[in-house]
Amino acid sequence: MRRLGCRKVADAVLESIRKRTEVFTGEGNSVPSLAVVLVGEDPASMTYVRKKAEAAASLGFMHFQYNLDADTEEKDLLALIDELNARDDVDGILVQLPLPKGINTDKVIDRIAPEKDVDGFTPVNLGRLAIGKDAFVPCTPKGIMKTLEYYGIETSGRNVTVIGRSNIVGKPMALLLMQRGADATVTVCNTKTKDLKEHTLSADIIIVAAGHPGTIDSSYVKDGAAVIDVGVNRIEDASKEKGFRLTGDADYDSFTDRDVSITPVPGGVGLMTVSMLMENTLEAAIRRRGK
Numbered sequence: 338m339r340r341l342g343c344r345k346v347a348d349a350v351l352e353s354i355r356k357r358t359e360v361f362t363g364e365g366n367s368v369p370s371l372a373v374v375l376v377g378e379d380p381a382s383m384t385y386v387r388k389k390a391e392a393a394a395s396l397g398f399m400h401f402q403y404n405l406d407a408d409t410e411e412k413d414l415l416a417l418i419d420e421l422n423a424r425d426d427v428d429g430i431l432v433q434l435p436l437p438k439g440i441n442t443d444k445v446i447d448r449i450a451p452e453k454d455v456d457g458f459t460p461v462n463l464g465r466l467a468i469g470k471d472a473f474v475p476c477t478p479k480g481i482m483k484t485l486e487y488y489g490i491e492t493s494g495r496n497v498t499v500i501g502r503s504n505i506v507g508k509p510m511a512l513l514l515m516q517r518g519a520d521a522t523v524t525v526c527n528t529k530t531k532d533l534k535e536h537t538l539s540a541d542i543i544i545v546a547a548g549h550p551g552t553i554d555s556s557y558v559k560d561g562a563a564v565i566d567v568g569v570n571r572i573e574d575a576s577k578e579k580g581f582r583l584t585g586d587a588d589y590d591s592f593t594d595r596d597v598s599i600t601p602v603p604g605g606v607g608l609m610t611v612s613m614l615m616e617n618t619l620e621a622a623i624r625r626r627g628k
């Protein structure tokens with residue numbers, strides 16, 4: 338088994354962002370700025386938001402944090418987004434998902450100005466990605482492409498099976514792999530897929546984003562293939578200080594004696610998501626006010 342750890346990949350990306358930011362500010366521009374909106378107190382969301390704030394701080398980005406109560410009304414959240422859209426000192430806006438029940442997520446995402454949509458979730462950016470135009474690309478799929486590149490895992494002419502078709506992972510992942518330049522032959526699976534194994538065993542690269550531990554094990558993967566595990570699942574574990582441990586969607590240990598490359602969880606593509614958000618924020622700043 339070859340472990341595709343992402344810490345050094347993410348650090349290399351952050352270092353490159355730091356250097357580009359120095360050039361950007363050296364040209365007289367103020368530092369990039371990111372507004373993060375969290376509604377409610379979902380523990381996983383709070384952790385993600387904290388990591389994003391830490392990354393922004395480490396790069397010297399301006400960071401505005403909005404913590405709204407879980408019972409915030411949709412109209413008030415929309416009003417905040419309108420305000421952030423209009424503010425000149427905000428380059429990127431991120432609304433942490435999932436939102437509490439009662440708030441229409443599509444409506445909220447659609448309200449974010451596409452030029453500040455650093456998550457790449459608005460219909461404008463996803464649509465532009467679909468037709469191969471310049472767009473903000475969702476951070477997790479973008480980070481996976483960087484990881485494949487870093488480890489020299491070729492996509493052109495190869496079979497890639499994506500497990501999951503969500504708008505934030507599976508679908509944009511498939512679109513990126515289909516782009517000219519990436520040139521993969523892509524299969525996208527969902528819960529109605531009749532024989533998942535048939536599609537994974539023919540794949541050179543498997544991207545599993547199902548949200549269920551044990552979705553695949555080594556019996557689903559052919560020799561020489563790569564597995565990118567996107568899943569982040571909390572498993573109760575009394576031996577841990579927090580009472581849980583994190584695991585991916587692939588049964589990592591089953592690959593130990595196999596000729597397979599695999600990203601771990603934790604320490605895998607989750608690290609890339611945060612660094613890609615910082616890259617998108619810098620891009621937003623450059624596009625909005627760069628010289």
Ligand code: NAP
Pocket residue numbers: 477500501502503504505506507526527528529530533546547548549552567568569570606607608610
């Ligand atoms: P999601 O919206 O729940 O989508 C899961 C997708 O997987 C759905 O399309 C579902 O099919 C499909 N699926 C589930 N079980 C399957 C199976 N056995 N066979 C085939 N397809 C199956 O989840 P998501 O938002 O895409 O996230 C997926 C996972 O990635 C979660 O664990 C999430 O926490 C993690 N994640 C990690 C990061 C990161 O930074 N590392 C970022 C985002 C998400 P249907 O459409 O038929 O239901």
